[in-house]
Amino acid sequence: MQGGRVHWISMAFESTTYKGKSSFQTHSDFLQWESFLQKQLASLPASSALRRGFQTCQHWKQIFMEIIGVESALYSLLLSLAICIAAVAVFTAHPLLLLPILLSILGMVCLVVAVMYWLGWEMGAVEAISLSILVGSSVDYCLHLAEGYLLAGDPETSVLANHSSESSIKRQLRTLEAANHVGVAIVSSAVTTVISTIPLFFCVIVPFAKFGQIVAINTAISIAFTLTVTTALLATMGPADFTRTPRAVLKAALVVLIMGVCGGLLWWTGSQFAPDTLI
DSSP, rough: BTTBBBBOOOOOOOOOOSSSSOHHHHHHHHHHHHHHHHHHHSSTTTTOGGGGGOOOHHHHHHHHHHHHHHHHHHHHHHHHHHHHHHHHHHOSSSSHHHHHHHHHHHHHHHHHHHHHHHOOOOOOOOHHHHHHHHHHHHHHHHHHHHHHHHTTTOTTTOSSSSSSSOHHHHHHHHHHHHHHHHHHHHHHHHHHHHHOOOHHOOSSSSHHHHHHHHHHHHHHHHHHHHHIIIIHHHHSSSSSSSOOOOOHHHHHHHHHOOOOOOOHHHHHHHHHSOOOOOO
C-alpha cells in the first residue's frame, strides 16, 4: 500500500508440480501453469491493473537454463560435425575416403546416444556437454585408418606393385596394409583412454562419474566401429589407385570453402526471415 492505494500484490503458494522430471518434461508443466494464469487474467475487467500479472518460480529458471544448455550443446554438436567433415574432406582430398569416415562418425554418435538411452539416462547438462565432444573424439581412430590407407597407396612404399590390377583386390590390400600399419597404435590409444577414465567412475560428484562413463563408452564404440565398419567400408568403396597430391588437397580446400560460404549465407538468410522465438 502507498498513499492509500494498492500498487502491487504478491502471492506465494506451493504446488504439487513434480520436480524430478527432466527439463523438457517440466517445461510442459510451465506452459500449463502459464496458460492457466493467462485465462484467469483474461477473465478480469479490462480496467484492472491485475491483468498485467505474471508468475515466477526458481524452478522455472533452472529448467530454462538446462534447456538452453542442452540446445546449445546440440548446436555445438552440429557445428563440430560440420567442422570435422570440412577438415576430413581437406585431409583425405577424395569423396570416397570422406564418405566412409562420415558414415562411421554418424554411426558412432548414434550408437553412443542409443547406449545412453538404454541405460536410462535423460538428456541433462552433463550428457549435452559430452555429446559436443563425441565427434572430435570419434574421428581420431577412423581418420588414422584412412591415413594408413593413403600411405599404402604411396608409389614409393606401395604394396600393390606385384599384385592384380583389379580394383577390388587393390582396395582390400590397401585396407589390410592400413590395419597392419596403424591397428596396434589406435588400439593401444583406445585402451589407455579407457583406463584413464576408470578413476572417474568412483567419483562422488555425479557429473564427473557420468562424464567418465560417457568417454569410456564412446572410446570403446569408436575403436570397435573403426576396426569393423570403417575397415569394411574402405575395403568396399575406397579409391583403389588414388594418391593424395597437393593439387587434390587444394581442390578439396576450395570446394570446402565454397560450401562453407554458401552454408553461411543460407544460415544468415534463414536467421533474418525466421520469426523470433522466446521460451
